[in-house]
Amino acid sequence: MSGMSSAALFTAFKTIVVKEIRRFTRIWVQTLLPPVITMTLYFIIFGNLIGSRIGQMGGLDYMAFIVPGLIMMSVITNSYANVVSSFFSMKFQRNIEELLVSPVPNWIILAGWVCGGMARGLSIGLIVTVLSLAFTNLTIHNLGIMVTTVFLTSALFSLGGFINAMLATKFDDISIVPTFVLTPLTYLGGVFYSIDLLPDFWRGVSMANPILYMVNGFRYGILGVSDVNPFVSLGMILVFITVLTIIALRMLARGKGIRH
Amino acid sequence: MTNALEIEGLTKTYGSGFQALKGIDLNVKQGDFFALLGPNGAGKSTTLGIVSSLVNKTAGKVRVFGYDIDTHLSDAKVNLGVVPQEFNFGQFEKVFDIVTTQAGYYGIPLKEASVSAEKYLRKLGLWDKRNTPARMLSGGMKRRLMIARALVHEPGLLILDEPTAGVDIELRRSMWAFLEEMNREGTTIILTTHYLEEAEALCRNIAIIDHGRIVRHTSKRELLQQLSIETFVLDTDTALDVVPVLHGFEVRLDDEGSLEVDVEKGQGLNGVFIQLEKLGIKVLSMRTKANRLEELFIRMIEENAEETRRAGEGVA
Numbered sequence: 001m002s003g004m005s006s007a008a009l010f011t012a013f014k015t016i017v018v019k020e021i022r023r024f025t026r027i028w029v030q031t032l033l034p035p036v037i038t039m040t041l042y043f044i045i046f047g048n049l050i051g052s053r054i055g056q057m058g059g060l061d062y063m064a065f066i067v068p069g070l071i072m073m074s075v076i077t078n079s080y081a082n083v084v085s086s087f088f089s090m091k092f093q094r095n096i097e098e099l100l101v102s103p104v105p106n107w108i109i110l111a112g113w114v115c116g117g118m119a120r121g122l123s124i125g126l127i128v129t130v131l132s133l134a135f136t137n138l139t140i141h142n143l144g145i146m147v148t149t150v151f152l153t154s155a156l157f158s159l160g161g162f163i164n165a166m167l168a169t170k171f172d173d174i175s176i177v178p179t180f181v182l183t184p185l186t187y188l189g190g191v192f193y194s195i196d197l198l199p200d201f202w203r204g205v206s207m208a209n210p211i212l213y214m215v216n217g218f219r220y221g222i223l224g225v226s227d228v229n230p231f232v233s234l235g236m237i238l239v240f241i242t243v244l245t246i247i248a249l250r251m252l253a254r255g256k257g258i259r260h
Numbered sequence: 261m262t263n264a265l266e267i268e269g270l271t272k273t274y275g276s277g278f279q280a281l282k283g284i285d286l287n288v289k290q291g292d293f294f295a296l297l298g299p300n301g302a303g304k305s306t307t308l309g310i311v312s313s314l315v316n317k318t319a320g321k322v323r324v325f326g327y328d329i330d331t332h333l334s335d336a337k338v339n340l341g342v343v344p345q346e347f348n349f350g351q352f353e354k355v356f357d358i359v360t361t362q363a364g365y366y367g368i369p370l371k372e373a374s375v376s377a378e379k380y381l382r383k384l385g386l387w388d389k390r391n392t393p394a395r396m397l398s399g400g401m402k403r404r405l406m407i408a409r410a411l412v413h414e415p416g417l418l419i420l421d422e423p424t425a426g427v428d429i430e431l432r433r434s435m436w437a438f439l440e441e442m443n444r445e446g447t448t449i450i451l452t453t454h455y456l457e458e459a460e461a462l463c464r465n466i467a468i469i470d471h472g473r474i475v476r477h478t479s480k481r482e483l484l485q486q487l488s489i490e491t492f493v494l495d496t497d498t499a500l501d502v503v504p505v506l507h508g509f510e511v512r513l514d515d516e517g518s519l520e521v522d523v524e525k526g527q528g529l530n531g532v533f534i535q536l537e538k539l540g541i542k543v544l545s546m547r548t549k550a551n552r553l554e555e556l557f558i559r560m561i562e563e564n565a566e567e568t569r570r571a572g573e574g575v576a
């Protein structure tokens with residue numbers, strides 16, 4: 001099959017990313033505003049009001065401790081939400097047919113949506129970071145690890161959102177994973193506490209939670225403290241990304257749910 | 261010259277187990293204006309859906325300008341523009357963005373895409389609406405938007421699945437003029453329609469599909485020649501209540517008391533008028549009954565149903 005030239009592939013990719021960015025900025029009241037409000041409340045309530053009574057966590061000021069976790073939480077939720085709702089509504093409106101009739105290869109479609117999800121996840125991550133500066137001082141311990149961790153995590157959850165959208169057949173299906181999987185795993189993923197506080201058994205259980213590694217990897221990048229080795233965390237994210245990419249590409253190739 | 265579209269032995273069985281296509285063969289020459297006709301559920305959209313990669317085929321071959329969709333899919337796609345039966349653009353996106361985004365999917369950079377988008381949006385009378393979200397367009401505008409979107413990459417073959425469904429007469433005529441112009445400029449066009457006068461006005465070749473089979477694949481001229489009997493409706497000055505006897509002609513009265521006369525090809529109408537004159541019946545106006553193609557179409561579908569039924573009996 002003689003495909004598109006690399007310039008044409010790049011144009012197609014850019015088209016998808018621009019369309020995705022246009023979408024989430026157009027509906028900024030639904031996409032950009034809520035995390036700003038929620039996170040400000042978290043900072044005020046957990047950081048300032050309650051945080052001042054908690055004192056130290058993991059050897060740090062409580063406010064400083066939770067900031068990296070809250071940034072990660074916003075990145076995870078928003079990357080996932082962007083791709084799942086955008087791709088599912090595209091499928092639902094049959095708008096996906098615009099792509100099916102065109103010569104865009106599947107890997108470009110996937111890359112386009114993942115980057116779209118990252119654009120939203122990371123923009124919000126950045127906004128939340130800037131907000132947090134009003135409450136605490138951030139000094140970055142290891143920029144490389146911090147940036148790599150947040151980029152890869154955003155990519156991973158964008159992929160997850162994509163797969164969820166491929167599987168979903170009705171609107172309910174796009175909120176199942178965020179509600180029953182992502183939210184609990186994030187809350188229990190060491191955003192608000194160090195797992196050192198937990199009894200041995202629960203600490204063991206927590207170690208099976210992938211989000212714990214991402215949050216801690218990112219926290220290490222900023223604060224230099226972590227419950228786990230940040231390189232183990234990066235390696236794990238990469239493994240997950242590889243697996244989900246293969247699954248997503250297979251689904252696209254089979255066209256399940258998008259082609260009769 | 262390679263054909264714009266070649267379909268061989270195409271079958272489709274949907275996931276539900278329903279066999280929508282039972283072996284379709286179809287050839288459309290380059291430069292042709294082709295109509296795919298058939299009753300609801302005949303398999304028209306399924307056929308066009310397979311050609312445009314929206315539906316997976318079960319078996320058979322499809323080639324677009326000689327490019328086999330199994331081996332040269334992206335070449336086939338580049339040469340094809342698709343106007344689907346149902347609206348399928350992003351409802352919240354603006355008209356101009358919809359068209360340029362589609363061009364982007366074909367790898368056309370935004371600058372070129374904008375030129376092409378403007379050209380077709382102007383031609384289709386949508387330029388003023390370029391910044392309007394698609395959901396705020398009228399039904400007819402939405403149809404035209406889908407045509408502009410399908411043409412933005414200048415495909416050699418344009419397929420339109422019921423492009424004028426729900427479009428008023430005036431707009432329909434302007435869409436016909438547009439499509440004729442595109443065809444004159446070299447674009448091969450295939451359309452499906454339930455308005456047979458549309459096929460009669462536009463197309464040179466016609467295929468009729470029914471129950472997943474092609475029952476006719478011929479030129480419009482040949483098809484029309486087959487119509488040996490034409491029915492004329494005559495309005496008379498006084499309402500008739502008895503059927504007048506006209507030698508050599510089959511005559512009936514319709515519900516409104518107008519006269520219906522079947523005239524065989526070559527028979528001429530003079531005989532009708534001479535005899536009516538003698539009977540003292542004055543004809544005020546005359547028209548042909550229904551659309552000729554329509555009549556033929558209905559007859560063909562009925563014959564096919566009859567054959568299918570007989571074949572069924574044979575098996576039972």
Ligand SMILES: Nc1ncnc2c1ncn2[C@@H]1O[C@H](COP(=O)(O)OP(=O)(O)OP(=O)(O)O)[C@@H](O)[C@H]1O
Nearest residue numbers: 260274276278280299300301302303304305306307
């Ligand atoms: N996704 C599907 N799953 C199962 N059956 C389907 C599906 N899509 C179409 N069919 C069936 O296949 C047959 C052909 O449908 P198709 O849409 O091709 O007809 P059509 O000729 O385009 O009809 P219309 O003029 O009403 O648009 C119909 O019986 C239809 O019910």
Ligand SMILES: [Mg+2]
Nearest residue numbers: 304305345421
């Ligand atoms: Mg149809």
